[in-house]
Amino acid sequence: MIFYLTALVLGLCLSAMGLGIFITMKIFRIPDITTDGSYTLGAVVTALLLAAGWPLPAIVVITALAGAAAGMITGLVHTRLKIDALLAGILVMTGLYSVNLSLLGRSNLPLSDANTVFTLFPLFSNPVLNELIVGLFFLAILAGMLAYVLRTDFGLAMRATGNSESMTRALGINNDRMKIIGLSIANSLTAISGFLVAQYQHFTDINMGIGIVLVGLGSVLIGDALISWLGIRKIGWQLLFVALGGILFQLVLAVALSLGIDPAL
Amino acid sequence: MITLRNIQKTFNRGQANEISALRSVDLTIKDAEFVVLVGANGSGKTTLLNVIAGAILPSEGRVIFDQEDVTLLPEHQRSRWVARVFQNPLGGTAPDLSILDNFRLAALRTQKKGLRIGINQAFKAKVKDRIALLGLGLENKLQQPIGSLSGGQRQALTLLMCTMDQTDILLLDEPTAALDPKSAEIVMGTAENLIKELKLTTVLITHNLQDAHRYGNRLIQMAEGQVIRDLNQAEKENLKREEMFAWFG
Numbered sequence: 001m002i003f004y005l006t007a008l009v010l011g012l013c014l015s016a017m018g019l020g021i022f023i024t025m026k027i028f029r030i031p032d033i034t035t036d037g038s039y040t041l042g043a044v045v046t047a048l049l050l051a052a053g054w055p056l057p058a059i060v061v062i063t064a065l066a067g068a069a070a071g072m073i074t075g076l077v078h079t080r081l082k083i084d085a086l087l088a089g090i091l092v093m094t095g096l097y098s099v100n101l102s103l104l105g106r107s108n109l110p111l112s113d114a115n116t117v118f119t120l121f122p123l124f125s126n127p128v129l130n131e132l133i134v135g136l137f138f139l140a141i142l143a144g145m146l147a148y149v150l151r152t153d154f155g156l157a158m159r160a161t162g163n164s165e166s167m168t169r170a171l172g173i174n175n176d177r178m179k180i181i182g183l184s185i186a187n188s189l190t191a192i193s194g195f196l197v198a199q200y201q202h203f204t205d206i207n208m209g210i211g212i213v214l215v216g217l218g219s220v221l222i223g224d225a226l227i228s229w230l231g232i233r234k235i236g237w238q239l240l241f242v243a244l245g246g247i248l249f250q251l252v253l254a255v256a257l258s259l260g261i262d263p264a265l
Numbered sequence: 266m267i268t269l270r271n272i273q274k275t276f277n278r279g280q281a282n283e284i285s286a287l288r289s290v291d292l293t294i295k296d297a298e299f300v301v302l303v304g305a306n307g308s309g310k311t312t313l314l315n316v317i318a319g320a321i322l323p324s325e326g327r328v329i330f331d332q333e334d335v336t337l338l339p340e341h342q343r344s345r346w347v348a349r350v351f352q353n354p355l356g357g358t359a360p361d362l363s364i365l366d367n368f369r370l371a372a373l374r375t376q377k378k379g380l381r382i383g384i385n386q387a388f389k390a391k392v393k394d395r396i397a398l399l400g401l402g403l404e405n406k407l408q409q410p411i412g413s414l415s416g417g418q419r420q421a422l423t424l425l426m427c428t429m430d431q432t433d434i435l436l437l438d439e440p441t442a443a444l445d446p447k448s449a450e451i452v453m454g455t456a457e458n459l460i461k462e463l464k465l466t467t468v469l470i471t472h473n474l475q476d477a478h479r480y481g482n483r484l485i486q487m488a489e490g491q492v493i494r495d496l497n498q499a500e501k502e503n504l505k506r507e508e509m510f511a512w513f514g
Binding site for chain 2: 166170
């Protein structure tokens with residue numbers, strides 16, 4: 001049981017990234033793979049600031065800003081330099097590997113002694129339940145904020161940009177600016193996933209982000225399948241189903257592992 | 266008022282496939298004038314419309330709205346004056362968003378799209394009233410994605426969306442080209458009513474000579490990137506349809 005609960009918590013931690021990829025992939029229709037870099041960036045910033053004894057609220061904010069900066073660079077490279085979005089993402093992701101490595105100063109940093117966000121509310125004696133609550137708390141806040149933004153006039157403009165650029169231009173929307181902001185939001189969500197996972201697994205590793213974009217894409221694909229299957233139109237519900245997709249993804253992995261499939265395969 | 270001064274546009278300048286889409290167009294369109302633009306394919310009509318909208322920057326010349334020189338303003342900044350209906354019904358609406366969401370964005374064409382939820386009961390009621398004018402029964406489908414509607418319905422809605430915010434200039438690029446005759450009739454009828462009611466300065470491109478004859482109070486024919494005929498209201502009214510057909514004979 002604990003095994004599956006652990007998978008559930010990990011799924012909750014990664015669902016922020018799923019929301020970010022939902023923004024780039026489904027709303028803007030941009031294949032953004034800056035994710036691999038910004039996820040690790042979030043974890044690196046978290047590890048460094050935690051080790052330096054910074055308070056958690058400040059760390060969340062700085063992590064989110066770091067991720068947003070990464071997304072902004074991808075956005076600028078894509079819109080200003082007119083480089084294909086996929087390539088822009090690859091460029092920034094590769095660049096971030098060096099940035100992360102020089103920030104961290106070594107290939108990994110354990111956080112075993114640090115007080116993490118997961119020990120913040122010791123409501124239950126079982127640590128997994130506490131972790132579950134923290135994961136749910138973050139998901140509720142992030143999904144709630146995102147759902148609000150996407151329902152505002154600004155959010156409508158964002159959603160229309162990925163839908164019909166000729167329409168948004170004619171309606172006074174600066175598509176390039178929208179894409180830059182969208183990529184910033186997406187990557188700051190991804191960095192927050194890095195923030196959570198680093199603390200959850202008690203270490204930051206320079207390679208922890210490699211291929212993580214696939215987990216996010218998987219979550220969005222599962223979520224999107226559920227969304228179109230159930231015909232969900234309300235954006236807030238769509239976000240919840242994307243998060244659910246992320247959790248299902250981890251549970252499927254857990255089932256596969258418990259069946260004895262070699263993870264190194 | 267739209268003033269075009271010596272507008273020239275050359276695509277692929279200096280290359281083997283160089284095209285002079287516009288060669289020195291001088292044109293003044295007065296307020297509330299409804300200009301119908303006709304001409305063969307490749308005569309420069311759509312390029313001219315795009316120059317007015319800001320989608321294409323001219324190689325030479327100035328574009329002036331009232332007293333303001335807007336030559337260098339990109340399309341999304343010219344939306345303060347200009348509303349557009351595209352030839353492709355898909356071009357003017359966001360298919361995955363609901364009718365209501367599309368109208369909300371259109372209602373903010375000249376304004377900032379801020380971080381507040383702008384769709385409330387009053388707005389819904391307003392959109393409902395507007396859409397009811399079309400008589401297509403769409404007023405009860407406000408939450409439906411606009412992409413699920415037919416091309417004619419979308420084009421009619423795009424036209425209404427153009428008037429949700431302050432509009433000075435309305436650009437219609439073959440709005441009925443992709444529609445069946447009945448939908449085309451609805452779209453053109455709606456357009457005429459709105460243009461008269463709101464006194465919009467309008468440029469309509471059409472290949473339908475019946476429409477060109479019937480609508481508007483000024484008729485301009487283009488060929489090879491130049492204005493070759495310019496008929497004012499009286500001349501246009503006296504123009505017989507057969508004469509006009511002969512232009513293209």
